[in-house]
Amino acid sequence: MSSTRPPNYLHAHKRGDAKHLHYREEHNKSILLIAVLLTFTFAGIEAFAGFWANSLALISDAGHMVTDAVALGLALLAQIIAKRPPSAKHSFGFGRAESLAAFINGLAMLLLVAWIAYEALTRFRDPHEVKGLTVTIVAIIGLAINIIVAWVLSKDKKSVNTKAALVHVMGDLLGSVAALIAGLVIHFTGWMPIDPILSLFVCVLVLRSTSDVLRESYHFLMEGVPHHIDYVSVGQDLAKIQGVLAVHDLHVWEMTPGHPALIGHVEVRDLQDWPETLERINQMLREKHDIDHVTIQPEMPS
Helix, strand or coil: CCCCCCCHHHHCCCCCCCCCCCCCCCCCHHHHHHHHHHHHHHHHHHHHHHHHCCCHHHHHHHHHHHHHHHHHHHHHHHHHHHCCCCCCCCCCCCCHHHHHHHHHHHHHHHHHHHHHHHHHHHHHHCCCCCCHHHHHHHHHHHHHHHHHHHHHHCCCCCCHHHHHHHHHHHHHHHHHHHHHHHHHHHHHHCCCCHHHHHHHHHHHHHHHHHHHHHHHHHHHHCCCCCCCCCHHHHHHHHHHCCCEEEEEEEEEEEEECCEEEEEEEEEECCHHHHHHHHHHHHHHHHHHHCCCEEEEEEECCC
């Protein structure tokens, strides 16, 4: 039976190979850990305040924050998994774990938006008596917490998974703003419909951000061509290389976020000139298309 850890030389990068790692090393796990602790802590405080003030708005927002804390915990777990080195069963490593978690987070956010919209519509028919002052005070604290968490997460700009977690936090931040406005309006005017109205407004904003995360993570998981690379231009530029007659079976995707890879077949005039032709191909792909992980199979014309 083969070992789960392959010999190191199988994943080694020698001269001329791509310089990227098969795992993510630049992400700081403490960023997500701080976000998880802050979100969970305030969710408990907000839930207690919601029951104390008989405020369904605060209780719902507390549930929202618990969901986000779970999402942040999933994001943290994904970053830990993504940093594992390649194995005999996963030769590409675990970099896709981040995008998978981002996609799951996005789907969870869609369900949450649907639930908030449903609750908002029911409140139009059955308004709840809310202690506006308590809602206002708790919303101000929640707004401060969410700003801190968003600032912490914004420090990691490279991870699609952290971006997904940030979408959840932005939803909480907007929820805190809406709760603050609702609390002030209810406290000073007693007009209860303001709560479901603002909830629906937040749903629209969060839905827009969530769709972007879902689209980006789905594209990566389906091994789509990186957005900054023109697939057709890559094929045309390869065909223009001196010594290349034709290009076929060409594939461009991202092995890990930010690290594009290319495989393909090229027909060449003379296999004896292949080393020089390959060097020209690698140089063109690096300089013009920012692709350094290249696997090309030379063939004689059929």
